Amino acid sequence: MLIKLAGGRLFDPANGRVDVTGDIWIRDGRIVADPGPGAKPDETHDLSGRIVMAGATDIHSHIAGGKLNIARMLMSEEHHAHVHPAHGLCGCGSGIATPSTLTTGYRYAEMGFTAAFEPAMLGMNARHTHLEMADIPMLDTGGYLVLGNDDFLLDLMASGAGQSAVNDYVGWMLEATQSLGIKVVNPGGINAFKFNQRKLDLDEQGPHYGLTPRDIVTTLARAVHDLGVPHPLHVHGCNLGVPGNVATTLETIQATSGLPIHMTHIQFHSYGTEGDRKFSSGAAAIAEAVNRSPLLSVDIGQVLFGQTVTASADVGTQRGTAAVGSPRKWVSMDIECEAGCGVVPFKYRDKSYVNALQWAIGLELFLLLDDPWRVFLTTDHPNGAPFTFYPELIRLLMDRDYRLSKLAEIHPDAPAHTTLGSIAREYTLADIATMTRAAPARILGLEDRGHLGVGAIGDVVVYTDQPNRAAMFEKPDLVFKNGQVIVRAGEIVSVVQGFTHTVRPGYDNLIERRLAKYFDERMGVNIDTFRIKDDEIRNGQGLVRHACNARGDGC
Amino acid sequence: MALTKNAVCPFCGLGCDDIAIERTETGITPQPTGCPQADSLFQRSASPGSGPRVGGAPASLEEAVAAAARHLAGRRAPLIAGMQTDVAGVLAALSLADRIGATVDHRHSEGLFRNLAVLQRLGWTVTTFAEVRNRADLILVVGPDPVASYPRFWERWVAPAPALLPEGSRRQVVFLGGTPEPKTIDDLGGAPETVAEGAGINDSVTALRLALDGSGTEAFVDLGRRLLTARYAVVVWAAGMFGGEASDLTVESIVRLVRTVDTTTRCSGLPLSGTDNLAGANYACVWRTGFPLRTSFAGGLLSHDPDAMSWARRLPGSDAVLWISSFRHETPAADIARAKGPVVALATPETTFDKEPDVFIPVGTPGIDHAGDVFRSDSVLALHARALIDRGLPRAADVLDRIGASLTEAPAC
Numbered sequence: 002m003l004i005k006l007a008g009g010r011l012f013d014p015a016n017g018r019v020d021v022t023g024d025i026w027i028r029d030g031r032i033v034a035d036p037g038p039g040a041k042p043d044e045t046h047d048l049s050g051r052i053v054m055a056g057a058t059d060i061h062s063h064i065a066g067g068k069l070n071i072a073r074m075l076m077s078e079e080h081h082a083h084v085h086p087a088h089g090l091c092g093c094g095s096g097i098a099t100p101s102t103l104t105t106g107y108r109y110a111e112m113g114f115t116a117a118f119e120p121a122m123l124g125m126n127a128r129h130t131h132l133e134m135a136d137i138p139m140l141d142t143g144g145y146l147v148l149g150n151d152d153f154l155l156d157l158m159a160s161g162a163g164q165s166a167v168n169d170y171v172g173w174m175l176e177a178t179q180s181l182g183i184k185v186v187n188p189g190g191i192n193a194f195k196f197n198q199r200k201l202d203l204d205e206q207g208p209h210y211g212l213t214p215r216d217i218v219t220t221l222a223r224a225v226h227d228l229g230v231p232h233p234l235h236v237h238g239c240n241l242g243v244p245g246n247v248a249t250t251l252e253t254i255q256a257t258s259g260l261p262i263h264m265t266h267i268q269f270h271s272y273g274t275e276g277d278r279k280f281s282s283g284a285a286a287i288a289e290a291v292n293r294s295p296l297l298s299v300d301i302g303q304v305l306f307g308q309t310v311t312a313s314a315d316v317g318t319q320r321g322t323a324a325v326g327s328p329r330k331w332v333s334m335d336i337e338c339e340a341g342c343g344v345v346p347f348k349y350r351d352k353s354y355v356n357a358l359q360w361a362i363g364l365e366l367f368l369l370l371d372d373p374w375r376v377f378l379t380t381d382h383p384n385g386a387p388f389t390f391y392p393e394l395i396r397l398l399m400d401r402d403y404r405l406s407k408l409a410e411i412h413p414d415a416p417a418h419t420t421l422g423s424i425a426r427e428y429t430l431a432d433i434a435t436m437t438r439a440a441p442a443r444i445l446g447l448e449d450r451g452h453l454g455v456g457a458i459g460d461v462v463v464y465t466d467q468p469n470r471a472a473m474f475e476k477p478d479l480v481f482k483n484g485q486v487i488v489r490a491g492e493i494v495s496v497v498q499g500f501t502h503t504v505r506p507g508y509d510n511l512i513e514r515r516l517a518k519y520f521d522e523r524m525g526v527n528i529d530t531f532r533i534k535d536d537e538i539r540n541g542q543g544l545v546r547h548a549c550n551a552r553g554d555g556c
Numbered sequence: 557m558a559l560t561k562n563a564v565c566p567f568c569g570l571g572c573d574d575i576a577i578e579r580t581e582t583g584i585t586p587q588p589t590g591c592p593q594a595d596s597l598f599q600r601s602a603s604p605g606s607g608p609r610v611g612g613a614p615a616s617l618e619e620a621v622a623a624a625a626r627h628l629a630g631r632r633a634p635l636i637a638g639m640q641t642d643v644a645g646v647l648a649a650l651s652l653a654d655r656i657g658a659t660v661d662h663r664h665s666e667g668l669f670r671n672l673a674v675l676q677r678l679g680w681t682v683t684t685f686a687e688v689r690n691r692a693d694l695i696l697v698v699g700p701d702p703v704a705s706y707p708r709f710w711e712r713w714v715a716p717a718p719a720l721l722p723e724g725s726r727r728q729v730v731f732l733g734g735t736p737e738p739k740t741i742d743d744l745g746g747a748p749e750t751v752a753e754g755a756g757i758n759d760s761v762t763a764l765r766l767a768l769d770g771s772g773t774e775a776f777v778d779l780g781r782r783l784l785t786a787r788y789a790v791v792v793w794a795a796g797m798f799g800g801e802a803s804d805l806t807v808e809s810i811v812r813l814v815r816t817v818d819t820t821t822r823c824s825g826l827p828l829s830g831t832d833n834l835a836g837a838n839y840a841c842v843w844r845t846g847f848p849l850r851t852s853f854a855g856g857l858l859s860h861d862p863d864a865m866s867w868a869r870r871l872p873g874s875d876a877v878l879w880i881s882s883f884r885h886e887t888p889a890a891d892i893a894r895a896k897g898p899v900v901a902l903a904t905p906e907t908t909f910d911k912e913p914d915v916f917i918p919v920g921t922p923g924i925d926h927a928g929d930v931f932r933s934d935s936v937l938a939l940h941a942r943a944l945i946d947r948g949l950p951r952a953a954d955v956l957d958r959i960g961a962s963l964t965e966a967p968a969c
Binding site (some may be wrong): 005027065067068071073074075077080081084086087088092093094095096099100101103104123125126128129132133135139152194195197198209330331332333334335336337338344414522523524525529530533534537 | 562564571572574643647651654672675676677678679680681682683684686687689690712713716719720762787788821822824839840842843844845846847853856857858859860908913916929931935936937938939940
C-alpha cells in the first residue's frame with residue numbers, strides 16, 4: 002500500500018523542516034523516500050496549503066491504572082452526566098475528566114494525538130495498567146514505573162548496597178513491569194507517611210531508613226542514566242502544591258545538576274509566598290533555572306478552569322488537597338510497600354485567587370521557557386485539566402490577544418501578581434510541532450516517531466490553517482495511524498490498536514536472588530507471578546522495545 | 557505424573573500463587589493447601605465429558621454459538637450475568653453487551669456494592685495485603701471471620717512476622733462482633749481477642765466510634781485507645797458476609813471510624829470482596845464504560861443503577877439471559893430456572909442446572925484450561941494464571957467473541 006500526501010506545508014522540526022512545502026510518501030505504514038517519477042500511489046491526498054505534522058505525543062497523562070479506576074468511580078456524577086453513545090464504529094463510554102478507555106482513545110485521536118504515556122505505574126499494579134492501556138484504541142502507550150518510596154529500594158540504599166545494586170534493581174524492575182521509564186514521586190515522602198511522618202523536605206531524613214529525598218532522587222537519576230534508559234528520571238518532586246515550594250524545586254534542580262532529569266508538572270512546584278495571601282508566582286526563578294540547565298526538561302501541568310479530579314501517588318499531599326476538594330469526597334490508599342494513591346475531585350475556578358494564579362503561573366512558565374525542545378504540553382491530565390483542553394491551551398500560547406482577554410476574566414487581584422500580561426511571546430506552529438511531536442519523541446527515545454522523515458511510522462496529522470488555533474487543533478482534517486486514515490474531519494473512520502513502548506536495559510541478574518527472597522518473605526507473591534511476560538502485552542501483538550545504551554562502567 | 561509448582565489460584569481472590577498441582581492421565585489434583593476451595597476446585601478430570609448442547613441435545617460448538625446468537629439478538633432487555641471469568645472474558649462480555657444492549661453484573665457483587673456505595677459518596681482510606689503483612693500492628697476484624705470466604709487470609713497475610721515494625725513488636729488481632737473460626741485460631745497460633753462477641757455489627761462499630769472519645773464500656777474504650785495508639789491499624793471487613801442488618805451504612809460507619817483514627821496515627825481499611833475475579837470484572841467494567849458493574853448498554857447508551865440493575869433484580873424481567881460461570885461448577889440454578897426468556901449458559905462442563913438451558917457451551921477455567929488474568933480482592937494486583945491442562949475447552953472470551961461475530965448473520969428470533 003503506497004500513499005502520497007501531496008504538497009502540504011510540512012512542520013517537521015526534527016528534520017529541520019519548518020513550513021516547507023513537500024510530499025510525504027507512506028508505504029505499508031512507514032514513511033519512505035519519494036519513490037520517483039514512475040511510482041503509482043494507491044491513494045493520494047492533495048494537501049496543498051494545509052499543515053502537516055507528525056502525530057502528537059502526550060508524555061504525561063494519567064490514562065490507565067488503579068487510581069484512574071478509583072477516580073472514575075469517585076466521579077460518578079460526571080459519568081452519569083456525560084454518557085457518550087455508541088455511534089458508527091465507536092463503542093459507548095462516559096466521562097470528561099476520567100474518560101473510559103474507548104472514549105480516551107477516540108478523543109485523543111480526534112485531536113491528532115497518536116501516543117500517550119501513563120506516567121505513574123506501580124509495580125504491583127503494572128499488569129492491570131497494561132491490560133487497561135491495551136483496551137485504549139487508537140493510541141500507542143507505555144508506562145513509567147514509580148520507584149523511590151518502595152521499601153525494597155530504600156532498604157537497598159540504607160543497607161549500603163551501592164549504586165550498582167540500585168542500577169540492577171531498576172533494570173530488573175523495568176523489564177519485569179514492561180515499563181518505558183522511571184518516575185519518582187515525592188521521593189521518600191510517601192514511604193514516610195506510612196510511618197506517620199506527614200511531611201518530608203529535600204534534606205530531611207525519613208523514618209526507618211534515614212534517607213533524604215535528595216539521596217533518593219540523585220540515586221535514581223544516576224541509575225536511569227547509567228542504564229542508558231532513553232527517558233531521564235521523571236521527577237515529581239517534594240512539596241507539590243505547597244506555597245514556597247519554589248525553593249525546593251530550585252534545590253532539586255541543583256541537586257541533580259550534571260545528570261539529565263525531567264521535572265514533571267512543574268507548575269505545581271513553582272509557588273512563592275509573597276503578597277498578602279502568601280501565595281505568589283515563582284515562575285520567573287524556575288524558568289531561569291531551567292533555561293540554563295541544558296540537561297533538564299520539564300512539562301507544565303497547566304491548570305485550566307472547570308471540574309476535574311486529581312489523582313496521584315503522592316498520597317500525603319492529596320490528603321491536604323482533600324480539604325478543598327469538590328465534590329467533597331476523596332480516596333487515600335497505601336499500596337503494596339511501593340507507594341500510595343490519593344484521589345480528590347477538584348474544581349478550578351477562575352474567580353479563585355489561588356486557582357487563577359495557578360493558571361497564570363503555568364502560562365508564564367510556558368512563555369518564559371525559551372527552548373521548546375525541553376518543555377512539553379501537559380495538563381497532567383486530569384490533575385490540572387482534562388487532556389481535551391489542549392486546543393484551548395494551544396490557543397492561549399499562540400494568541401496573545403486571546404490570552405489577555407482571558408487574563409481579564411480571572412480573579413481581579415490575580416493579574417497584579419503575574420507578569421503574564423506583559424509577556425509578548427506567541428508560540429509559533431513550529432514551536433507547537435516541536436513541543437508536541439519532535440521533542441516528546443526525542444526525550445522518550447522513540448526514534449521512529451514524532452517526525453516525518455524516512456523510516457518514521459506513518460502517524461501523520463493534517464490541519465487547515467485557521468486563525469482560531471483552538472478550532473484548528475481540536476479538529477484536524479486527517480489523522481493517519483500507521484499509514485491508515487483513522488480520523489477524517491474530526492470523525493473516527495477507522496478503529497485501530499496501537500503499540501506498547503518499553504525498554505529492557507542490561508543489568509546483573511544476581512539481584513534477582515535478593516528480590517526473589519523479598520517477594521517471597523515480604524510481598525507474599527512469587528517473583529514469577531510478579532514478572533510480566535512479553536506475550537502478555539497486547540496478547541503478544543504490539544510490544545515495541547527501545548534500545549538502552551548503558552553509560553555505566555560495566556563492572 | 558507431572559508437577560506444576562507455584563500455580564496461581566483464581567478462586568477466592570486472595571491470589572495465592574503457591575499451589576502445587578499434580579497432573580496424570582486422568583486429570584489434575586492439587587497437593588493439599590489447607591484451603592477447601594483450592595483443594596476441591598483444582599480437582600479436574602481430564603475428560604469432563606459434557607460438550608455443547610442446544611435444547612438439551614448435543615451440538616457442535618458452531619451450532620451452539622449460532623443458537624446463542626439467535627437467542628440474544630434483537631432482545632429488549634437481555635442480561636449478561638455470572639461474569640465469573642477472566643479479564644479477557646469480561647471485556648468480551650462487555651463488547652457483546654454493547655452490541656445487544658444488555659445489562660451486566662457479576663454473581664457475587666452484592667457485598668462489593670455495599671462498599672462502592674460508600675466509596676462513591678464519601679470515598680475511603682484503605683490499604684493492601686502486603687502493607688498489612690509488613691506494617692500492621694493491630695488488626696481489627698469487624699463482623700464475621702473472613703476465613704470462611706477467604707480461607708488462607710490469616711495464614712498468608714497476618715501470621716507472617718511484620719517486617720517493618722520495630723523489633724520485638726507483636727501484632728495484635730481483635731474481633732469486633734464476630735467469632736474466630738478454628739482455622740483462624742490455628743493459623744494465628746492462638747485465639748485472637750474478641751470484643752462484643754455476637755453483638756450486631758452496626759451497633760458495635762457505633763459503640764467503638766463513640767468510645768474513641770472515652771465514652772462507653774471499658775472493653776470499647778480500651779479498644780478505642782489501642783486503635784489510637786497503634787502504629788498502623790487495619791480494619792478488615794467482608795461486606796458480602798454481612799447479614800441483613802448490616803448495609804452500606806455499616807460500611808460507611810467503618811470508613812468514618814478509620815478516618816477518625818487516621819488523623820493522628822495511621823489506620824486503614826481492608827475491604828474484602830473479590831471471589832471469582834469479581835474485582836477484575838468490576839474494574840474492567842469501570843475502565844471500559846466509566847461505571848461499575850450493574851450497568852446497562854440499552855439503546856446504545858450507558859446507564860448505571862447499583863440497585864435496579866443487580867442480576868437478581870433484572871433476571872425476572874429479562875427476555876434473554878447469558879450466564880457466564882467459568883470458575884466453579886455451581887450456579888444459582890433455582891434463580892436461573894425462573895428466567896422467562898431463553899438462557900444461554902457458558903459454564904464449566906461439570907455444571908448442573910435445575911432446568912436445562914436453551915444453549916449450553918462448556919468453557920475452560922482460567923488458570924486451569926487456559927491462561928487468564930484475574931484480580932486479587934484488594935484490586936491492586938492482577939495475576940496471570942497459566943494453563944495447567946489441555947482438555948480442549950475454549951476460553952469464555954473466544955466463545956463470546958464468536959457469538960458477537962455471529963450476531964451479524966443471525967436474524968433475531
